Amino acid sequence: MPETPTVGRRERKKAATRQAIADAALELFLEHGFERVSVRDIAEKADVSTTTLFAHFPSKEALVFDREEEVEAALTAAVRERPKGQGVVEALRAHALTSWVAIASDPRLDRFTALVDRTPALREYGERMWMRHADALSAVLAEELGREADDLACSALARFVLEVPILAKGRHDPRATVETVFDLLIHGWQSQHDAKNAGTGS
Incomplete structure (x- = not known):
């Protein structure tokens, strides 16, 4: 029974991180264009590592279609x-x-x-x-x-x-x-x- 709240918090944190990455990516893409924004740029804006970014999104294109x-x-x-x-x-x-x-x-x-x-x-x-x-x-x-x-x-x-x-x-x-x-x-x-x-x- 004690495990359930922990799992819930973990999942919420993952969802929040994923949303933050997607929001940062879309903001940069709309401002500068898809080709001119790097994955590193997105990771820095979302304050995550590129490894974390790719743990949530398999490709740069997937960042646009995050849902x-x-x-x-x-x-x-x-x-x-x-x-x-x-x-x-x-x-x-x-x-x-x-x-x-x-x-x-x-x-x-x-x-x-x-x-x-x-x-x-x-x-x-x-x-x-x-x-x-x-x-x-x-x-x-x-x-x-x-x-x-x-x-x-x-x-x-x-x-x-x-x-x-x-x-x-x-x-x-x-x-x-x-x-x-x-x-x-x-x-x-x-x-x-x-x-x-x-x-x-x-």
Whole structure:
């Protein structure tokens, strides 16, 4: 029993150190550019050794996408741990509304996006990360729905869902954007189109 508080403190300290490193890295990258900042610069700003830095982050690119594992875990948990009776798409809609709308509305997002867009190494890393998330989500969807691991519908749904943050970025009302995209996923293009035409009398 006495071990539990010690482990808790240790984990909190590790998390705080990791966050401090990530914050220092992003601040330096935004100010000077990704290529002009060294790992040593980041370690000095975060007041840690380079050994400690690499214990938390396997690469310089990973410092920019510091929440990669957390994002993927939350995404798959949204499907696995959804309330009884809730469909997988509705579960993903709820996750998007609680997690992604806030990100799309973050005033720092434009600077972060610009940093990634102008840095080939970050664009490549981001694309690989996106595909890993898509594969992980597709796998959990197939598992939950009793489909084959390579089910095309699950793969397509996973990729569509992961486009939602991109579509919401820069929109006047990110929440309405998320709702519209998920309505389209649930009801389909044709029914949405028909409903709109019926409302206009065309």
